[in-house]
Amino acid sequence: ALKIAEGTSPRGGQELVVENALVRYRFWADNGVLASSYLYFAPYGTKELEAVPGWTQDKAPELIQDVSLPLEIWPQGAAPDEPFVYRISYTEQGEKVLEVRLAWQGEGLEVEKRFTVAEDALYTLPVEIHLRGQGQGVKLVLGHYPQGKGVPELVYLYEGRKHSQPLASGTLEGIGLVAKDSVFFWKFQGMEGLRPFQGRNGAGQPVFGVEIPAFSGEFVLKGTLYAGRNRYILLEKAGLQGIVELGFFSRFLVGVIRFLEMLYRATGNYGWAIVLFTLVAQLFLFPLTRTQIRSMAKMQRLQPKIQRLQRLYKDDKEAFQKHVMELYRQEKVNPLGGCFPFLLQFPFLILLWQSIFNSAELFHLSPPFLWIPDLSLPDPYYIIIVLTVAVQLLGQWLTTRRSGAQAAGGTQLIGWIFPLFFAFMFRSFPAGLWLYWFLYSSIQNLLQGIVYWELSRAAPAAPKPEDAGKN
Known part of the structure; x- marks a missing residue:
């Protein structure tokens, strides 16, 4: 009033x-x-x-x-x-x-x-x-x-x-x-x-x-x-x-804002509009995301062989690199493939961030979403941030469990620290942005589970790292 x-x-x-x-x-x-x-x-x-x-x-x-x-x-x-x-x-x-x-x-x-x-x-x-x-x-x-x-x-x-x-x-x-x-x-x-x-x-x-x-x-x-x-x-x-x-990027951004408005008119709430926006974005990226997750999974399955090569060529780094690259070629694996599912989200994340920033008043005037009173402002209770971090840590735990602690190597620590660092750095960002990141992380965990299940049915289980060391 x-x-x-x-x-x-x-x-x-x-x-x-x-x-x-x-x-x-x-x-x-x-x-x-x-x-x-x-x-x-x-x-x-x-x-x-x-x-x-x-x-x-x-x-x-x-x-x-x-x-x-x-x-x-x-x-x-x-x-x-x-x-x-x-x-x-x-x-x-x-x-x-x-x-x-x-x-x-x-x-x-x-x-x-x-x-x-x-x-x-x-x-x-x-x-x-x-x-x-x-x-x-x-x-x-x-x-x-x-x-x-x-x-x-x-x-x-x-x-x-x-x-x-x-x-x-x-x-x-x-x-x-x-x-x-x-x-x-x-x-x-x-x-x-x-x-x-x-x-x-x-x-x-x-x-x-x-x-x-x-x-x-x-x-x-x-x-x-x-x-x-x-x-x-x-x-x-x-x-x-x-x-x-308007410049080129601004024109494109206006199109995204209008798309969100259309979803808002269809649902009556910008929270559900962001949910639909996330689903559309993930559906658009699904073929490429699935390919990159498969590449990441294959990389993890190759860890025992790579560790074996490390032992064989521990005094010859050049020979080790040569054999590793040959192994990647034979298995048709991109060593950087695991990074792409994450990097692909940044254009959508930036677009959504700028859309909320440039139309925050529309979000502010819309009804509350669940416990969040205003998606254009930070979550006053930090619940969405805690949920997002929990989902990301769960994903890291599942990845580590599938690949084995030794196979994860030095990236394991980064995988555990990054969600906490990200949450601390961007805790004051709009709740609508965190809602997207929570949904993306949840969908990513689901897709990884599906891909690993497909691979487990298509091929025999890979030997555990400790078993590989006995050969």
């Missing part, structure tokens, strides 16, 4: 704070502005940040002195000498939707700003601005315009395309700031006659916004504010895919 709190703003006026699943919005009565859009949901690899321009990007953001905030109204085309004090009210439309209204009435002009805050909105905030009166047009400030190096880019949207400068002709569809990590962008709904402007307020602080032409009676400006993280899949859902450019 939405969280609502009333208080006093730093400027001394009334303040309303509304928090949904991702963002904490702050509305101020002074000039009737959206003062803050604080992204408190911070999945792995990100940090909390303020999306409204004009705040410092510290752990505790502070408002820069004298900046203008979004949706200030300048009736005479210039900033008023004193702030207009709005009346803030709100109406709850169930537990998941809240309409916030900021109203002000002056000489010859009435203003009402309506915001619709939804619990599951993906950084989007529908806005309506109602102007009533007769006379000249007004300027609507959309935000502070940061200056200097490393600041966000001011972007204009015309007919779905991004432009760095306003066009002389065409319908303005949106305007906003695009930074590396965040986007603050206003998209208008079917509005003609709006002209972008850049200027300064009474204190000399730079602003950007739109000029609303002269009107008689009532003028209604409708649009949507996107104030959130710079993620293509989320911008696309807001109709803002035109303001960012």
Whole structure:
């Protein structure tokens, strides 16, 4: 449910704070502005940040002195000498939707700003601005315009395309700031006659916004504010895919995210979507994985013969290597074959990791999976990590048991240590990634068991290493 709190703003006026699943919005009565859009949901690899321009990007953001905030109204085309004090009210439309209204009435002009805050909105905030009166047009400030190096880019949207400068002709569809990590962008709904402007307020602080032409009676400006993280899949859902450019890998990644979304729609939970994704990935790799597991199993069966060669040529390493390679050739075994089943998983692991990272909000808003409340965040109980390590250690034990302790050689210690090292290093990774790794490890154990069973039926059992030493 939405969280609502009333208080006093730093400027001394009334303040309303509304928090949904991702963002904490702050509305101020002074000039009737959206003062803050604080992204408190911070999945792995990100940090909390303020999306409204004009705040410092510290752990505790502070408002820069004298900046203008979004949706200030300048009736005479210039900033008023004193702030207009709005009346803030709100109406709850169930537990998941809240309409916030900021109203002000002056000489010859009435203003009402309506915001619709939804619990599951993906950084989007529908806005309506109602102007009533007769006379000249007004300027609507959309935000502070940061200056200097490393600041966000001011972007204009015309007919779905991004432009760095306003066009002389065409319908303005949106305007906003695009930074590396965040986007603050206003998209208008079917509005003609709006002209972008850049200027300064009474204190000399730079602003950007739109000029609303002269009107008689009532003028209604409708649009949507996107104030959130710079993620293509989320911008696309807001109709803002035109303001960012995708590289080759990003395009491929978007395809994977859409595939996961399709699985989510089919199952109703991203946990089951990851289960299906894992099964599809393993099915795709099964022929190659099976071949490599067979190669690994044959390598283990050759250990007694290799140990015999070690004893025969213990003083001649060159002859030993020559005979070992000949043995590999005769048995049609790839000595590196055992590594490939593991290495083949890394492209899928990286794709899933980047998919969760770039669509963490979708995972966050989905229902819990089993005991895991949020697959985009670490498992708070570490259960999935413990299960994964247990499955991997079980697989190592079975492999050692099949091949014999001596045959395992120095790799045995690595096989026992690696799962523990991996768990420690990546314990803060999203639970969704660990779910994939658990499923992969379980399937790998199952496939190895099947392959060893096939080999045991196809050929007589290999002699144990200690028996081989007696020959």
